[in-house]
Amino acid sequence: MAKRKRKKKKMKVIFLLIILILGAISIFYIINRKIFLSQINYNMSGNITYYDRYGIHLNFKGDFKLKDDYSNPTLVLSNGKDEFIVDWDIKNNNNHYSFKTSKYINGGINLEKLTSGTYYLLIKVNSSNKITYLPLINKTTYSDITYYTLTKNGHNKKINITWDKYAGHELLGFHITNTSLPNDVYDITIDPGHDGNDAGMIVCADGSVPNNQGKCYNSIAYKESDINFTVAKALQNELEKMGFKVKLTRESKKATVPTYGKMGSGTTANTTKSKFNLALHHNSTNIPGGMSSTHGLEVYVAGDSKFDLARLLVKNICKYGNTNISTKKEFKTEDGIYQRFSDDGITPYYYMIREIGGIATHAYVDGSNKDYDANPYYNSNDTAEGYLMELGYIDNVKELKNILNNPKGYAKGIALALQAYLKNVMK
Ligand SMILES: [Zn+2]
Incomplete structure (x- = not known):
């Protein structure tokens, strides 16, 4: 009896340790994300004027203005640690930029390629040798998008594309988790x-x-x-x-x-x-x-x-x-x-x-x-x-x-x- 009790106690300790480690990892990620979000330059922003998901692709249109000392804008999906460059067609008229992610309705961001995690769609710019991120603000009346990736080996990802808030500021978040398809969702x-x-x-x-x-x-x-x-x-x-x-x-x-x-x-x-x-x-x-x-x-x-x-x-x-x-x-x-x-x-x-x-x-x-x-x-x-x-x-x-x-x-x-x-x- 005593031996079994000791074994039970040992299992309890291991279980608690796992919970603690998992907790520490998620706190680390939350803190990291908070640090990244606090570094975004909310004094400037870009506008999203159009977005749609057509098939497996997501397309955006928008515009933004840059101050003279800002240069080299790129569109990125980033969480501060992992970053993906998003292709865009961009036009510059006296630092007033307009952009679209593809001229094709079945082009743009391939949602099937995204990996799990939380990312933000941001404009990355250089200003006096420093890198700055600008948020994108929603100028449309469209709904948020929930996308399920195509079933692969019985698995799917769920991608919630939502207009998030950080300290009262708006920014565009991609929340990607592993899941299976709900009953009423099909490929x-x-x-x-x-x-x-x-x-x-x-x-x-x-x-x-x-x-x-x-x-x-x-x-x-x-x-x-x-x-x-x-x-x-x-x-x-x-x-x-x-x-x-x-x-x-x-x-x-x-x-x-x-x-x-x-x-x-x-x-x-x-x-x-x-x-x-x-x-x-x-x-x-x-x-x-x-x-x-x-x-x-x-x-x-x-x-x-x-x-x-x-x-x-x-x-x-x-x-x-x-x-x-x-x-x-x-x-x-x-x-x-x-x-x-x-x-x-x-x-x-x-x-x-x-x-x-x-x-x-x-x-x-x-x-x-x-x-x-x-x-x-x-x-x-x-x-x-x-x-x-x-x-x-x-x-x-x-x-x-x-x-x-x-x-x-x-x-x-x-x-x-x-x-x-x-x-x-x-x-
Ligand atoms: Zn027919």
Whole structure:
């Protein structure tokens, strides 16, 4: 009995020691952070006039003035100990600077690359051979951002981007901790275009024209909505095998889904904090009789986008889907990549790209367009990177056969493109 008691006492002492050491470490970090924050020059500051999270990237726009004896400004994420330089495009007009972190909506700070800890976004300047940090102040009306990194080996990071206060002064904090995904947060959303009420195009396997009820006389009728769903399910399977958590905007061929609201086809990616939204469709020329000579793949992207992922989608879907880039010339930007805009030349024509990207893609349902009701669930500066894929022309009999025979190939091409893209941006 005495021996067991002694052992218990020993365990207690070890436990207390661990608590003490952990406590000392965290006090050390808190003191260090306080010292760093007290060294920031709060008499001067920069302004943030725009910020948004689009996919895995975070972008800022802002401006600031510098006194004559200040020089060499850089944008940094710093905690005083670890510091990361943030790329920016900066313009100087008589010491009045304006900046943006990228000219591309899918450029800027790669949130997937950040490491755990608390950091502040600051302007670092030289003044008479001394280094000084200036805080950034919020001039927007946007909400704070909570970002969850893509699932990797079952793990995620949570990044809270908030306007913090230090001794009454405002500054922009990044609070990064390890976590797992909450139930209602996903990595990727897939939208199988159309639904149980809206079939999209209906075609006959032999190229003949279906009647008004969507029936074919001598062959099987295929609905675009069903084919989209088959590829979407195969894509979900491929992405889940890679470890991603995937949300479909509808769970069956017959299910119906609204466009907006909390879980609409245009808003689910936003509600679930997804990083990517992949909208799957199949095209048609409306020329009946299997005579459509137009065929092939079209990947629709938003304006001001880098095409890195779009190009990989084109390459891999063609390879694994055993298909080709589209022969269509209209809206074509480069091989397989298409951009279609409204009359203003900048607003994406497809709501699947426009609303998915929020302010980055000129969304309407955030209240900025009076013709649309503002969606109360929608956060316009914290959105997914959207792609709309017209995988092939189902009124082309040869292409229809290829799609029906090989939905898994198309899905594999999309999944491998995303995987290759993520590998590239982590370098
Ligand atoms: Zn469609």
